[in-house]
Amino acid sequence: MKPFQLLRAARITAFSAAAVAVFLGTATISHAAPIPNKTLVYCSEGSPAGFDPAQYTTGVDFTANTFTVFNRLVEFARGSTNVEPGLAEKWDISPDGKTYTFHLRHGVKFQTTAYFKPTREFNADDVVFTFERMLDPNQAFAKAYPATFPYITDMGLDKLIKRVDKVDPYTVRFELNDVSAPFLQNMAMEFASIQSAEYADQLLKQGKAAEINQKPVGTGPFIFRSYQKDATIRFDGNPDYWKPDAVKLSKLIFSITTDASVRTQKLKRGECEVMVYPKPADLASLKADSNIDLASQAGFNLGYLAYNVQHKPLGNVDVRRALDMAINKPAIVESVYQGAGQLATNPMPPTQWSYDKNLKAASYDPDKAKALLAKAGFPNGFELTLWAMPVQRPYNPNARLMAEMIQSDWAKIGVKARIVTYEWGEYMKRAHAGEHDAVLVGWTGDNGDPDNWLGTLLGCEAVNGNNFSKWCYKPFDDLIQKGRATTDRDQRTKYYREAQQIFADQLPFSPIAHSTVYQPTTKNVVDMKIDPLGYSRFDGVSMK
Structure with missing residues (x-):
């Protein structure tokens, strides 16, 4: 693995004689074709504790929120641990390795839901809000809705990050107290999912700050619609997603099924198209089923x-x-x-x-x-x-x-x-x-x-x-x-x-x-990848 590989075709050195500029992608947002009218049902293993990625540390939660609703400044390429551009299209690292300047992507829209209708596009205010809420307990939203953020403290990022500043509407600067070799890798992690500052302001004014964990709003490939604990989570494909052609499902449904044997039977009966974590005892029957593909790889x-x-x-x-x-x-x-x-x-x-x-x-x-x-x-x-x-x-x-x-x-x-x-x-x-x-x-x-x-x-x-x-x-x-x-x-x-x-x-x-790790799917599922980081991702997944 190459945790400091920022580009497929370029390398940077954090300690060059001058600031290092890394150009990744363009600012142009093109519109994808209409989302195919396809529904995928995913037999998941448990109920998420909530929908605010910053508060959790388990795959159950992250599959249900991080890789459906949200994006981060930098992201892991699907199916790998390589960092690629996310909501930041490029970034600079200062010669001393302590300042990271992220240049944000233009034209990215937050999701429109039954409970929130954005009036502006994603910008630097959203990045600053996302991190200040975790770093400053006296920030207004953090005081209205006190929460713990285990990842940012477990990795010492609350002490590492000195300040997060808005340079201009599409530029954000992170100043660190020390050099941190894994900083970019950490910024691609789930806790760093970008929230809408406008949505947070709305919740704050309504006295409903806690709903950020129940009714999520992000810039990601799927829009949250409803959640019935221990039963189902429903998402719609995001027609305004900033990655053209990455959303190929109009409906994504999590069928929460805690028993692995029941998940296997549902898959065989066609009640779901993707399941997670089959029992070792069920692997032989899954391999023998002509309607099922059983991909596998060594687990990280x-x-x-x-x-x-x-x-x-x-x-x-x-x-x-x-x-x-x-x-x-x-x-x-x-x-x-x-x-x-x-x-x-x-x-x-x-x-x-x-x-x-x-x-x-x-x-x-x-x-x-x-x-x-x-x-x-x-x-x-x-x-x-x-x-x-x-x-x-x-x-x-x-x-x-x-x-x-x-x-x-x-x-x-x-x-x-x-x-x-x-x-x-x-x-x-x-x-x-x-x-x-x-x-x-x-x-x-x-x-x-x-x-x-x-x-x-x-x-x-x-x-x-x-x-x-x-x-x-x-x-x-x-x-x-x-x-x-x-x-x-x-x-x-x-x-x-x-x-x-x-x-x-x-x-x-x-x-x-x-x-x-095994990933059973029905044969009509196209391009479902095993994620080395342990989650199920449905961006880029389609159905025949």
């Missing part, structure tokens, strides 16, 4: 078990090592992933640059685990809660079975685990709050940069966010900060490999597996 993901180090006795590294050693991970990979997973040893997948292939995990050894537990002062074990996700994720096809197998393994060393679960939104909310002892979670990479794994999942700034281990270890965190502050990939790799060695020694979580 990790399923893991996080130990809350703020809960006794999990703050003791020997306890964590004992728990890890007691888990029969090869048996889990065989039973849970059923041939569609690979044993994990690192806090990132092997396809991520800077992955330390020499890192060794402890072998399954319950006798040594029991002895280590006795050494730590728990010869008779202890009790703890073990949280299991209620939904399938790309990194874990069956969290309940995994939890039951871990529960059985731990019982052999005297540790009694009580399995806990909640509805998905509640599960994530409580896990972020640190209510768990041990929690099954996972991650699919967001942007192709190592910081998105090591910083977002294990950094000190992420303790109240996606660092479910609540682990803040200065020697590790110092390496993460150094990795962000240089653009030299060799030096960054050195820092990140050192960090992985510290992780392996301290074990704030137990890596379990990387899974293969």
